[in-house]
Amino acid sequence: MNTHHLKKLLIVLLTFTMIGEPILLLAQSSRSRSRQQRSDQRQDKGAEGREDQLGLGIEVRWIGKIAYDAVIASGKYIVGPGDTFVILVDNGEEPQAAEALIGAEGKLVIPYVGAVQLAGLSLTQARESIQDAVKGRFRHLDITVSLARLRSFPVNIIGQVKYPGAYMIEGAEQVSELINKAGGLLEKPAGRASKRNIQVQRLSNTGVPETTERQADLAMWQVSGDVSLNPFLLDGDQVFVPTIEDSVGISGAVHRPGIHEYMPGDRVADLITMAGGFLGDAETATAELLRISREKGTEQRIRIDLTADAEDGSSDAFRLKANDKLHVEVQEKWVTIVGEVYFPGSYLLGNGLKLDELIRKAGGFTADASLDQSTVIRKVEFAGAVKGPAQLQSVSRGNLTPAQRTYLAMKTQQAPGRLPVDFVALFERGDISQNIPLKDGDVVRIPRDIPSVLVNGFVITPGAIPFNTGYSIKNYIERAGGFNEQAKKDGIYVIQASTGNWIKAAKVQKIFPGDTIFVDGKKPVHRWRLFRETLVVLTQVATLVIAIGSIR
Template sequence: MIISMAYPGRYMRLFYIVLVSLLIFDFAFYPFAAHAQSRRTARQTEEKSERPSPRPFTTSVPEETEKEVTPPVEIKSIGKAAYDAVIRSGRYIVGPGDVFAVVINRNEEIETFEVPVGASGSLLFPSVGPVSVAFLSLTEANQAIQTAITKRFHQLDISISLARLRTFPINVVGEVHMPGAVDVEGVEQASQLITKAGGLIDDFNRKGSSRNIQIMRLDENGQWHNTERRIDLELWNRTGKAQYNPFLLDGEQIVVPVARSDSIYITGAVQYSGSYEFAPGDRVSDLIVLGNGLRAHSPPKRAHLLRLSDDGEWRPIDIDLSRVLAGDPEANLTLQAGDKLYVIGETKWVYVEGEVKFPGPFRFKEGLRLKELLQRAELTSEASVVQASLIRKVNFEEQTIEDDPALNRLLGIPRSQRTDAEEALIALKTQQLSGRLPIDFVALMAGDEQHNILLQDGDVVRIPRFVPSVRVTGAVISPANIPYDAALTVGGYIDLAGGFNTRAKEKDIIIVEGNTGNAINATLESIVRPGDAIVVPTRATVPGQGYRITREVIAMLGSIASLVFTIVLINREL
């Protein structure tokens, strides 16, 4: 073996030449690769420096030292909802940092003093000793304090009350911009804590749920468990009821999942037709609330609920709305994902909203056209014709999502596995199904009769206030709304947003038109109008990753070649 290595044959010499060539290639191109890597690292560092740093995730409990007691918060006022839900109900969780007020009535004089909860979780009363109250409810803590004092003093009239509240951490994790621990200052609702965590993520290809937010609780064994409480920000925005936006207690955390892809739909004689994220347990009354209620000028009494049966057919179910609104559980059916509710109105109306002199309902008549309606409503000087839209209710009995096989197939693909083109197609098709018609209001007001369409019962015309800006979002350094400049193209707005980041798909830019809602492919030279949105998709892998792997393999082979070459030289010396 030693002899064969000392005097290599033709094939061995060829093998050595290849390995040495790889070694030379590695050393020759390494400076270029290192330079490219340093440039990418510098860009990534710059991007990270411009982002707000998320607070670290923590579930730690303060150690038993007095210096780590969180100072109490001076609460100047607590709303009635917070007081009733947390303090008056006795559900507040007592912990280190809370301060209790003690009032002693000695007949001739009244003595008052404050007693803080120490780091050990105990209240230290003079002549009584420590009373452990850590992580008890306020009701349980008051009982423990009264029991300890009564054993020591029988004749004195002593009252105890919570005087000042502490600050404690709550974890907000999941689909928020800055997941981690946020401070609860006394008593705060879930929506306030989500806002502190940067708000829900609502990007082009990623969205946090607003209706299925979970509240988890830490048990005695350090394990997180679901509670019966659920956060539903959509219903809370409609009703203002604290049950949909609860107050958080110490030992709980908020988990924001990805928004569900299945929805429930409502249209007809309601204030806001559309689709809404499905939440298990939804009922017909909840869907009516999500639609902002029935139209007040002609309250309907009937509705049709369309439900997909096991055999793939849509089955209508008659709904008695008077019984639903009266709270009849038999009429107020539990909904399923994909259900569609059509509320039947008796009087036909069309609606104009936004920057007009006479907003509101207009009685519908056959032959009414869009331009005539706008003339009757009279646009104001601040109306944005470019961003105006016409929303038409969907007749679920004639057109459903399941009627479109291509859309149905795309919706069956997990969100993480869809391409940008598939996401854009889903957005376009669902916009069309939800009723937004691609009307060019600028051409309409200029006299183009092609866009002066016949209106239908329930049509809604929305005229927003003119906002001279263009939204740039997606894979750019600094997503933002940028003031409109007629001289700028897509490339100019992207430059003002900091340029592409390292994961941008620079050739797959999409413009979402402000006046029609249509998503169209664009280039850096494409024209942009006020109200448009520029979306830069994100690529799945970082550019240069394949080259780095190739370079590392070549470096490894070069090292092997060096080792073999050294052995050959040693053998020759021998």
């Protein structure tokens, strides 16, 4: 095509834009125009706007990504009167563009090409028809025709809604948006609208529903976010909202127990999803199904193994029936944190919960927290024949071995189940080896920072001594009044506040706040008992001597 013909084409396109389009637009009702203006101001999903995306003075309708993916990109959009296309002509120099509107008879008039019947075609089919028509006339000219603005079209909604009737759909809207325009679903006592069996019907040319190609499941859409469960509406659709027919129940450890609408094909997993999921540790969840047969007048209880393989008939793939009732139980596992954190209390133990994560959940340490004295206590039961503190306390201290006396002192000073966790190493030096995984029943204690050292055992005045960075072990013992008569001066131990470990004093280089200095005692000597036992032995010897003398 020569330059002269190209100029004529552009002039015709511009003339069509300036004269033809206003005539067609005047045919639209004022109600449709006002709704279109309100639509331009909406935002986000389902909100359309206009934007000069081509930089050629052409306004292009924009919609949200969800609507674009479901309606435009998929090619499912049904083209009809009122849709506006952009015709872009590229002659290799400067591209020229103009708008063209599909007329009331459903034809898009393309200058030098002719009228192309598009109404009722999907967007994919419309594109193919336009390309075929253009290529048949202009083989050496690059002409692109694309959809610029979506029209408004009416869609009927009938059934269990407050205000059934026809409503204008502006571009791309979902079933839920049409229901909102109709005033919402009818609920008791006015009605019993289904949320899961909403039918999107296709109307024939005579207005009779032909097929129900799609269904809307708004209850499942609300909890799963699956867009296919809340389909976008097309020209020629009709929405029918029926009444609820059947239901199933769920109770126990779920977020939303109660009665839920039943759909044929529902699984145990679907019911748990609609109930908001497990309330607790899903790995420990078990369920029992009560199946009632009204026809037979029987009840059947089925134990559901939620962790079983999907092919197993007792798994969460187990198909439900109307009027089934499911009860869910979860073994809840908790850990507790007390003391100097912002949110002390009990926390649900998830998979692999570690110490640092628990501290973050609790809001972190307060300014008064003492990491040196912080501890993790775990429920531990020791097996075996070793005597415990209760047994040793019932034995006379004079009959205890040095090892037993040291063990008894250690167990009465140390909290049972205390784990050797160094909070300072973990939270100040980043030593991840101290970041232990927590278990059910663990208690994390974060005490207030009171800078003191406890001196206990065989000293004159046991008690807490204010911490002093310049004090040695000897200084703290002197502040406690010194050794008493039974003190074993080479039996001094330091119990570390951070780990609970007992260390001989000779091996300790530095004392920290919260540490305990324990002074062991000598094995006591009972003088009266020694005198009494000696006297008995001497009496026995004297008796023996007298007996021998009498024999002679």
